Amino acid sequence: MNARSSYSCFSCFHLFFLVVLALFRLCSSDQNSHHVLCNDVERQALLRFKHGLTDESQRLASWVAENKDCCTWAGIACDNSTGHVHRIHLPGSDGHCDILYDGVTLKGEISQSLLDLKHLKHLDLSCNDFGGIQVPKFIGSFQNLRYLNLSYSNFGGSICRSLGG
Numbered sequence: 531m532n533a534r535s536s537y538s539c540f541s542c543f544h545l546f547f548l549v550v551l552a553l554f555r556l557c558s559s560d561q562n563s564h565h566v567l568c569n570d571v572e573r574q575a576l577l578r579f580k581h582g583l584t585d586e587s588q589r590l591a592s593w594v595a596e597n598k599d600c601c602t603w604a605g606i607a608c609d610n611s612t613g614h615v616h617r618i619h620l621p622g623s624d625g626h627c628d629i630l631y632d633g634v635t636l637k638g639e640i641s642q643s644l645l646d647l648k649h650l651k652h653l654d655l656s657c658n659d660f661g662g663i664q665v666p667k668f669i670g671s672f673q674n675l676r677y678l679n680l681s682y683s684n685f686g687g688s689i690c691r692s693l694g695g
């Protein structure tokens with residue numbers, strides 16, 4: 531009798547465990563179904579953008595081809611339902627431009643591949659160090675851009691003139 535009751539108790543626990551496991555799997559697959567991977571063209575564009583930059587502080591370490599979902603890359607946010615990149619937020623020095631430590635800024639050049647991000651609304655590259663180059667003219671061509679911050683990023687020339695031209 532003892533053996534019997536401990537057996538049924540074991541199977542009861544077993545069943546309970548299975549139910550918990552099933553619920554857990556159900557919940558996590560439910561979460562995944564809401565998650566849209568980033569658009570492949572946009573992922574390639576971001577990789578080319580990274581290629582033009584010098585990233586001494588490894589801020590863009592998560593930006594690698596093996597990591598398929600560019601929506602999870604540092605500084606990137608996507609529209610949840612479409613997977614389109616709508617935000618690049620990479621201010622240098624954590625946005626504290628007054629303390630420009632060497633090495634926490636992005637350098638190099640801004641690749642025109644960014645124009646492939648057709649749904650980009652927000653681009654913040656403030657407080658980086660672009661070494662006095664001109665603001666690229668194509669920056670004025672984003673159709674959906676609502677927020678652009680290139681301040682304290684060591685650009686030469688006037689942004690307004692570049693945007694106008």
Ligand SMILES: *[C@@H]1O[C@H](CO)[C@@H](O)[C@H](O)[C@H]1NC(C)=O
Pocket residue numbers: 610
């Ligand atoms: C998108 O997903 C993130 C994380 O799951 C969530 O925090 C955010 O509120 C969602 N945004 C919209 C607009 O649904």
Ligand SMILES: *[C@@H]1O[C@H](CO)[C@@H](O)[C@H](O)[C@H]1NC(C)=O
Pocket residue numbers: 621625626627656657679680681682
């Ligand atoms: C632009 O970026 C700088 C540095 O990150 C920040 O201090 C400033 O408030 C930003 N400007 C706007 C209009 O958001």
